[in-house]
Amino acid sequence: MFKTFKIGGVHPEANKLSAAKAIVGAQLPKTAVIPLAQHIGAPANAVVQKGDKVKVGQLIGEANGFVSANIHSSVSGTVSKVDLAVDVAGFKKPAVYIDVEGDEWLETIDRTDALVTEIKDDAKTIIGKIKDAGIVGMGGATFPAHVKLSIPDGKKADFLIINGVECEPYLTADHRLMLEKSAELIVGIKILMKAINVDKAYIGIEANKPDAISKLTDLCKNEQGIEVVPLKLKYPQGGEKQLINAISGREVPSGKLPIDAGAVVQNVGTAFAVYEAVQKNKPLIERIVTVTGKTVREPSNFRARIGTPVADLIAAAGGDLEASGKVISGGPMMGKAMTNLESTVTKGTSGLLLMAADESERAAAGPCIRCAKCVDACPMGLEPYLLMQYSQRQMWAEDEANHIMDCIECGCCIFSCPAKRPILDYVRLGKNTVGKIIRSRKQ
Amino acid sequence: MGQLVVSPSPHARSSVSTPNLMYGVIAALLPALAVSIFYFGIGSLIVTLTSVASCVLFEYLIQKFLLKQTPTICDGSAILTGLLLAFNLPSNLPIGIIIVGAAFAIGVGKMAFGGLGQNLFNPALAGRVFLLISFPVQMTTWPVPQGLATNYIDAETGATTLNMLKNHFGNVADASQMFLGNMGGSLGEVSALALLIGFGWLLYKRIITWHIPVTIFATVFVFQGILYLADPVQFATPVQHLLAGGLMLGAIFMATDYVTSPMSVNGKIVYAIGIGVITVVIRNFGAFPEGMSFAILIMNAFTPLINNYIKPKRFGEVK
């Protein structure tokens, strides 16, 4: 019997077009544009200048405070400028431009494929190495990993959950990683377990990836305390709170963090990056990016350097931009629609999805028929239709009283709405405003 | 390439749309319509067509000329209201009265509140109850089932099962005949079988959830069962009450109307228990033999209150 979370959820079409495609290395870009703000928290401070020669893996941006992350050069070459670069949303953010010359790595990085299973470091050193390597949540949230692994005083983690759910339609980056780097992944999980001092880890994988489930289950037979948990197909199972609930039955209390339910959740991509950082001394300079969509000739999984222009990857996969109306960074449920194609791959770019022109625009919204489908679909047990009405009328106090801050913005409400109403747009607006009100109250 | 479309996530939508829900319910009503034509003949067809046509026409006229909106008659909601109104009428009702009922259902029951999604009461039931108190004689002379009859206004009439049960007269059909629909009554309410087929379809298409109908059935069964056990002579059996009158039609198609029923699962259950209890009370102790329409309308009025006080269970609720 497959497990799943208990409230709400929807079943979008999976469309895993690139599931059978092995990961291939993407071509090195001519110029890498590496943003200094690729994570949640303060942007990193540039530590290189125009004209500096850099090698692959060299630090180019230093974390600015605890909730921030280091940025490393993903290519070797000359820094041509430190200037603003456009991000997916069209905002201009500081970035380091590097003209690529050859592919020269720092000598300290172990570039061999040899599996290093022995974990020599203690917890503190591990977290230090993860911090130095600039690892962030690779599922797309990009929250600095070392912050999540530094458990606050007075709290204790009971178990580690590894998120291999990949409930977003289309995306297959995590799926391919689990298949192709299973052994490394297991070592990564053991490192994470040591870092947060737990003796139990669960790998949550949805039932539509039977090959990954069986491969990892076989590998875990010889491991103490690592268990693969097959999960029923349901979105948003990859949400932290939903995944903890599905696997352990625990509920993260409203307004609290997973650690308050005794859980630490990390993505499989993060676990693999941790393996590379701790065992191979390799900072986070590349990631797996799924380039997919119905208008992509050859949906693919690329291992791409951070800073590779997204247009290069789309071209490499044979993306037909003429027939597409929308390009999404991430999956169709939570990904961001791009305003331009000038941005580059960042640590959080889990996929590039091209939507056909006729699927790109929203259908016209009709009146709410109070069918309660949004209420049934909401995995947080909220009343999205009501929150939308309150936000439209700027009734922020009512929004707050109806727990708008619990919303995880998964989009189940808007997905299930038969009247095609922009429910989540207004809920987000309400959430932003109520968040500001709450913060101003605390001051 | 044209300009990139930038919209907030999610970028995927389910295929369900308002018209397709409405037409789904209409499809679910077709078996009952077929049975009705089989038992009541041409009259049933005339009443249904008149009702649907006039509901659609009134909606069009009101939207176009009174509200100056783009008419949305294609969304199927007016067709559905017309169909449900017809299902609650006797099959020998004169056309004029049907048109008045449709005008009330759409004009007062729906559009006066602001149109689709805004109405407090189920429009079809509002129309039906309006006709019941305005034309009590015509609305309570029920044709007896004859099998593909060709007479309309002049159909042979008789008492409904509920009337017989309440006032202890006549030969009540046995349960299996009642289940098939071989009894007097409003044109769409008679066949429990056909309505249950519709219920199955609605559940299969996920148009409604089971909560409201099943809770109503259970409440009526339990409450009537208690009365029956207390005094088997005075009160009819729970099975007879489940099969007779508009209970099936009301529970499956009218009480589950999206707009006028509560949003949360717990709210739906409270609402359904209320309908069940009020129906049994009216049927056994009230002036009318049938109480389903009134029960639903009364609970419709409570829906905003239920929505306000009964909230869905939240994830990670801190008590």
Next chain:
Amino acid sequence: MEIVLYSVIALGLLGLVLAAVLYVVAQKFKVQEDPRIDEIVALLPGANCGGCGYPGCRGLASALVSASDISGIKCPASSAETLQKIGKILGQEVVESEPKIAVVRCNGSCQNRPKANKYDGAPSCAFAATLSAGDTGCSFGCLGHGDCVAACRFDAISINPETGLPVVDETKCVACGACAKACPKGIIEIRNRGKKDRRLFVSCVNKDKGAVARKACTAACIGCGKCAKVCAFEAITVENNVAYIDFEKCKMCRKCAAECPTGAIHEVNFPPRPPKAEATEEKQPVQTNA
């Protein structure tokens, strides 16, 4: 007869007792309110626009009554006359301030600022501003979804369908500042109305470097600083690649507007500029007048 008598007595007594209770309760829970609050509320416009920073007109009135010095608290939507009346009620001097008006500092019309992508979401600037930088190359300019229009209680601002930009109706605007507060991009500024309603301002807030700004919008301020150089009154500062005219210092000579290469400096309600040859002669009297 007796019944009537007893009834009257019983009811009468009951009435008296209840009246006494009501009186006691009313006295005990009486809310003491300064009667001047009602007087002031009667004078205020009653739109509850929030422009004063208090919750509605009544909130402002009670703040005025309880303040020892009212110089910082005033209704931006009321006329000078009304403010004087309020001052009289409170027995305080009201310093007259320059009348003000809302000014839209963006000139990114459809022609000046071509669309780069297509926004397809809720028609709310506040929300669109969190989603992306906007549907043009300029990430500072007007989004055009009309949050300012919705915020205005005086029906004084509307979106011009041709340019897609908000237009302020000078006769209706009371400079309450609700639109400025509602605009997530901060392009609406409350400025002095100016003599004869004449105003001069930089209609752009784009902080990008000149070339980038110019590429996104032909009417952008490119921060070239020509206006600052030509200004004789040091009223113009260029910061973050965008110029700003200080309306307290500006003497309305219009030299800057003539100098601006992109036409980002707007002149409102000035008589049409004379042909170039006479320009210098014409400017002289304007300066001496000021």
